[in-house]
Amino acid sequence: xxxxxxxxxxxxxxxxxxxxxxxxxxxxxxxxxxxxxxxxxxxxxxxxxxxxxxxxxxxxxxxxxxxxxxxxxxxxxxxxxxxxxxxxxxxxxxxxxxxxxxxxxxxxxxxxxxxxxxxxxxxxxxxxxxxxxxxxxxxxxxxxxxxxxxxxxxxxxxxxxxxxxxxxxxxxxxxxxxxxxxxxxx
Amino acid sequence: xxxxxxxxxxxxxxxxxxxxxxxxxxxxxxxxxxxxxxxxxxxxxxxxxxxxxxxxxxxxxxxxxxxxxxxxxxxxxxxxxxxxxxxxxxxxxxxxxxxxxxxxxxxxxxxxxxxxxxxxxxxxxxxxxxxxxxxxxxxxxxxxxxxxxxxxxxxxxxxxxxxxxxxxxxxxxxxxxxxxxxxxxx
DNA sequence: ACAAGAAACTTTATCTCTGAAGTCTTCAGG
DNA sequence: CCTGAAGACTTCAGAGATAAAGTTTCTTGT
Numbered sequence: 001x002x003x004x005x006x007x008x009x010x011x012x013x014x015x016x017x018x019x020x021x022x023x024x025x026x027x028x029x030x031x032x033x034x035x036x037x038x039x040x041x042x043x044x045x046x047x048x049x050x051x052x053x054x055x056x057x058x059x060x061x062x063x064x065x066x067x068x069x070x071x072x073x074x075x076x077x078x079x080x081x082x083x084x085x086x087x088x089x090x091x092x093x094x095x096x097x098x099x100x101x102x103x104x105x106x107x108x109x110x111x112x113x114x115x116x117x118x119x120x121x122x123x124x125x126x127x128x129x130x131x132x133x134x135x136x137x138x139x140x141x142x143x144x145x146x147x148x149x150x151x152x153x154x155x156x157x158x159x160x161x162x163x164x165x166x167x168x169x170x171x172x173x174x175x176x177x178x179x180x181x182x183x184x185x186x
Numbered sequence: 187x188x189x190x191x192x193x194x195x196x197x198x199x200x201x202x203x204x205x206x207x208x209x210x211x212x213x214x215x216x217x218x219x220x221x222x223x224x225x226x227x228x229x230x231x232x233x234x235x236x237x238x239x240x241x242x243x244x245x246x247x248x249x250x251x252x253x254x255x256x257x258x259x260x261x262x263x264x265x266x267x268x269x270x271x272x273x274x275x276x277x278x279x280x281x282x283x284x285x286x287x288x289x290x291x292x293x294x295x296x297x298x299x300x301x302x303x304x305x306x307x308x309x310x311x312x313x314x315x316x317x318x319x320x321x322x323x324x325x326x327x328x329x330x331x332x333x334x335x336x337x338x339x340x341x342x343x344x345x346x347x348x349x350x351x352x353x354x355x356x357x358x359x360x361x362x363x364x365x366x367x368x369x370x371x372x
Numbered sequence: 373a374c375a376a377g378a379a380a381c382t383t384t385a386t387c388t389c390t391g392a393a394g395t396c397t398t399c400a401g402g
Numbered sequence: 403c404c405t406g407a408a409g410a411c412t413t414c415a416g417a418g419a420t421a422a423a424g425t426t427t428c429t430t431g432t
Contacts, residue, residue, distance in 0.1 A: 014260060016351060022260040027324045033343050034331050038234070040350035045231040046277070047357040048224070064418085074200060074208045084380060091232070096419050098382055103418095120380050120427045138213045145220050151352055157219050163346055164226035165202060166337055171233040250388085270410060282389050284412055306397045306410050 016040060048148070055140040061133060065104055069134040072110070072126040079126035082115075086124060109133060202226060234334070241326040247319060251290055255320040258296070258312045265312035268301075272310060295319060 014022070019039060023030050049063070056066055071089045072079045081089075087097040101124055104110045109130035115121035126134075149157060200208070205225060209216050235249070242252055257275045258265045267275075273283040287310055290296045295316035301307035312320075335343060 016354060019260055022262060023324075025262065026259050027321065027328075030324070030328055031332065033340075033347060034328070034335055036347045037335065037343060037350060038331050040347065040354050041227065041231060041234070044350060044354050044357065045227060047354070047361055048227070050361060051357070073212050074205055076208060076211065082380075083382095093420055094381065095383080095421080099418070118380095118428070122381065135213065138209075138216070142213075142216055142220070145224050146217065148353060148356060149220055149223065151356060152349065154219075156349060157223060159345065160349055161219055161222045161226065163338065163342060164223060164230060167334060168202060168226050168230050168233070170334060170337060171230065171237070175233055175236060268410080269412095279390055280411065281391080281413080285388070304398075304410095308411065 016043070048144075051144050052141060055144065056137065059133065059136055059140070061107075061109070061137070064100055065107075065109060066134075066137055068100060068104060068124075069109065069126070069130055069137070072124070073131065073134050079131065080123050082121055083112075083124060104130070202229070234330075237330050238327060241330065242323060245319065245322055245326070247293075247295070247323070250286055251293075251295060252320075252323055254286060254290060254310075255295065255312070255316055255323070258310070259317065259320050265317065266309050268307055269298075269310060290316070 016036070016039060020032050020036050023035050024032055052066070053063055056063055061069075067090050068086060071086055072081060075081055083097045083101060084094050086092075086101075087094045090097070092100075101110065101112055105112050108127055111125050111127060113123050113125070115123050152160065202222070202225060206218050206222050209221055210218055238252070239249055242249055247255075253276050254272060257272055258267055261267055269283045269287060270280050272278075272287075273280045276283070278286075287296065287298055291298050294313055297311050297313060299309050299311070301309050338346065
């Protein structure tokens with residue numbers, strides 16, 4: 001196993017500090033402190049989604065379906081929203097919502113009915129089974145999150161929450177949802 | 187425009203605190219402080235990706251392509267990596283990398299050649315044009331990031347960086363890349 | 373009333389990613 | 403030297419997303 005030219009043995013993923021160092025080397029104007037925060041945020045998020053994804057597999061639903069469940073639960077009883085509204089909240093096109101709902105109806109997580117008061121509209125409603133699934137995901141997610149933050153002191157947690165909230169307010173105000181959908185990931 | 191049954195006028199997206207309140211209502215066991223941190227993290231990330239995405243459109247490349255450029259630049263000169271290695275770093279299947287590289291070669295951002303020392307391997311190398319693109323994206327990204335963090339005092343920035351790093355270390359150690367690819371988004 | 377116009381979903385075509393199968397190269401024995 | 407096994411990439415079929423066009427159902431001006 002000589003590994004002649006290409007790359008040696010274990011190139012996997014760079015350590016955070018190494019990556020910051022690389023950025024400084026390739027783009028000296030960068031502020032390392034800023035870059036560190038931003039990079040850590042991105043990586044953290046990715047890892048968290050991996051963790052959620054694994055738990056969801058165990059429960060037999062996909063990340064996409066989880067998003068829909070969350071949106072419906074958050075609006076509260078009677079857990080109803082239209083496809084267009086859901087699409088907007090999840091940052092998808094209405095077309096994608098149509099298909100997602102198709103699948104979720106087939107699995108019994110939600111129902112889809114025409115709104116008889118205004119037949120242009122459609123109402124997607126969480127079923128008891130869907131709500132139960134959400135509760136299960138919530139229990140797992142909360143356990144993971146508690147573990148993730150266990151190293152932080154209460155003071156640190158509060159500070160972190162406050163700072164993140166402030167950052168969020170800044171982006172949300174400079175990006176007033178204007179365009180409509182929130183593109184990209186989640 | 188009376189809006190009879192369904193939903194009133196502007197359901198768009200819930201405010202952060204409202205969403206936390208909704209979680210507490212629907213799942214009382216949840217720790218609001220934890221949930222606030224986690225939710226803010228997720229939203230922040232989404233917004234940042236939206237912002238990056240817009241800048242990338244202006245520069246005429248996609249988010250996917252940007253990821254590849256970043257990976258190549260981070261390894262340093264001569265900016266070379268194999269498709270499999272790239273796939274691992276970006277959390278994609280090798281198949282997806284093949285297609286991505288196809289596109290990027292066609293656009294002149296990278297080259298793809300067989301490694302003559304070990305003809306099983308393929309070498310993807312950044313072109314000057316690709317490097318230039320990366321520099322442009324970096325300038326825009328850095329400007330956005332500086333603006334995002336402008337409200338924070340130097341002390342806060344340092345604290346934020348330190349805390350996030352700590353969290354990241356925790357997840358990365360409990361998720362040792364083991365399975366191989368890092369599923370999901372980015 | 374009636375026709376033009378707007379709204380809210382759905383359908384269709386195309387693109388990108390995943391998972392599995394396939395191809396080509398290198399290495400280790402016999 | 404030849405054969406089997408392993409490794410690295412590519413190809414192929416299927417799932418899910420986007421964009422644009424299409425349907426159906428209100429709404430509004432005359």
